[in-house]
Amino acid sequence: MTLTVSINNDRRLQLAPLQIPTRLLLGPGPSNAHPAVLQAMNTPPVGHLDPAFLALMDEIQTLLRYVWQTENSHTIAVSGTGTAAMEATIANSVEPGDVVLVGVMGYFGNRLVDMAGRYGADVRSISKPWGEVFSLDELRTAMATHRPAILALVHAETSTGARQPLEGVGDLCREFNCLLLVDTVTSLGGVPIFLDEWGVDLAYSCSQKGLGCPPGASPFTMSPRAAEKLQQRRHKVANWYLDMTLLSKYWGSDRIYHHTAPINLYYALREALRLIAEEGLENCWQRHQKNAEYLWQGLEDLELTLHVPREFRLPTLTTVRIPEGVDGKAISRQLLSEYNIEIGGGLGELAGKVWRVGLMGFNSRPESVDRLLEVLRQVLPK
């Protein structure tokens, strides 16, 4: 090999091996992965068409159906983080000109608006102050006004900690011949979900919250009604990487190469789902609820105010109002740098007004709550 150009070594950093502090991740995600999940992830990769890997993909599909409580055959993990799975639901369901109605009650509703617009949707939105949720009557009125092809709602709004009830919404969507698309990023694994019972047609999530896995492989599901709309498209899906007509040939029985999956993340996801199946979904939901209630009590004992009314509060993510006169950012910084605890700040309407405390997956444990409360007692002004 003879090089006619000489190598520029200006950017040849000489680094030491990785040194990363160990944090207790009590923000909006990622949460700490279960140690058994990290161990599974560490298994040397095999090929993306290896029979051993294809068998593992089938296990992931089955277990995702279990945690989502769905029979949808189109249930896979997308090779990207939660936002990629969000985009997969939009890209595969929206055709240019479709009316998409988005219920905006926080940051991620706005993201759906932006995304649907990029796929050519005629986007309409209804909104609620951040921390509130829509009633079924409000949704019915909006459906009658806009007559959308797709209604998009956020089950668990990560920016506010509010849980949007979904009972009855699927029936409403069928009445208006509309698909129901739902964000379950901060609910899957930690909050009761019954996708089929609720008539949800498209849903997405992530791996690094209720499932207790590192980020990077993200659940996606699509009902037979949504699959039918996809079949009848007039245009190709405007996103090659996330096109379910192609991805189905890899995840389904054809096993046609589409892309090289992030093999090790699938190892991790399989282990995370296996642990939930071992614990049992109901036990897992109960655990999240119990630890959240323990946290809420502790925060109230510290005379802190919780932002979302109890009825609509997510067990996975709690928004805590920053007390008058307290510098919320300084407290978060202190928690991270002095105590290795991450909590989140507010976004959008809630920027500077709340902290966001997550108890998700492996981190939904009394020890997490005890540690956080102990530290808050030390750092909050008396």
Added chain:
Amino acid sequence: MTLTVSINNDRRLQLAPLQIPTRLLLGPGPSNAHPAVLQAMNTPPVGHLDPAFLALMDEIQTLLRYVWQTENSHTIAVSGTGTAAMEATIANSVEPGDVVLVGVMGYFGNRLVDMAGRYGADVRSISKPWGEVFSLDELRTAMATHRPAILALVHAETSTGARQPLEGVGDLCREFNCLLLVDTVTSLGGVPIFLDEWGVDLAYSCSQKGLGCPPGASPFTMSPRAAEKLQQRRHKVANWYLDMTLLSKYWGSDRIYHHTAPINLYYALREALRLIAEEGLENCWQRHQKNAEYLWQGLEDLELTLHVPREFRLPTLTTVRIPEGVDGKAISRQLLSEYNIEIGGGLGELAGKVWRVGLMGFNSRPESVDRLLEVLRQVLPK
């Protein structure tokens, strides 16, 4: 927590912890990750806005510039596999109606054609039999005919093992006021690349080949000329997840949240790049060349024919013609099931005609070659 719906346990698989065979991955990728890379990946995740993680992102950017030999400020890793990075180059550079000229000399050229079409490009293509490459004269003629806004070429065609020379192509593109987009998926880290010297405007790669990392975080770079075209777009980028106007605010000094990065894969990528910087880029390229030549000699000693002329042969990936009367698929299956060695089969024009043998990253070692040749001697008909 009271559930009004009962949980369906039909899909509650009771699985044992992960058991995956250890394979020697000598196909078109993934290749085996370096053990130190797997170890780094196993570090517990921190948050995507943690100062420790932001510092690591900066290191990745600098080292990607080193391995690509570029000064492009827009040099990042996309949160998906190589195909996502490919799509990022298309999504950010193509506006509806742009003429995109694609040089097709294998499977991945065709993928670029499909992808560019989905982003509204007026796609033109020129083609070569699989295994051949374009001459500068052929490219000049095609440029004069089509006058494209973007010329897309595959530096290292993973489906054929051919290396497209790029010297002079950047000058040609400047002469025609056109951007040069290049696939370096199977070349980065293993084949000499001088992006700036060659005048490449957009390039993408993957982590699981020459870089010796698991798949899932994929290099992307964009020159100031490409960034200017992005700035001047009339429409939003039709892909939210891969929109560089948004991603730049996360990877740049603004540090605005965009999506949750696959944290652990970035740990792995940082370690993989660190190891290349330690070895030195020229040494790394020399190692790939030397081990490939050792393989080629060994295959020829077995009376096998290599598909690509020596001058254009990739050191990272070798296509070997399946001898007359030999069942190529049966041999591959036997290698995998009896010897835990993965090699690839042919795609498209080369389906059933070649095997694809990769020597990439950590696997570019004499031991890999020796083991493969030893096994081939046993399984090939005498």
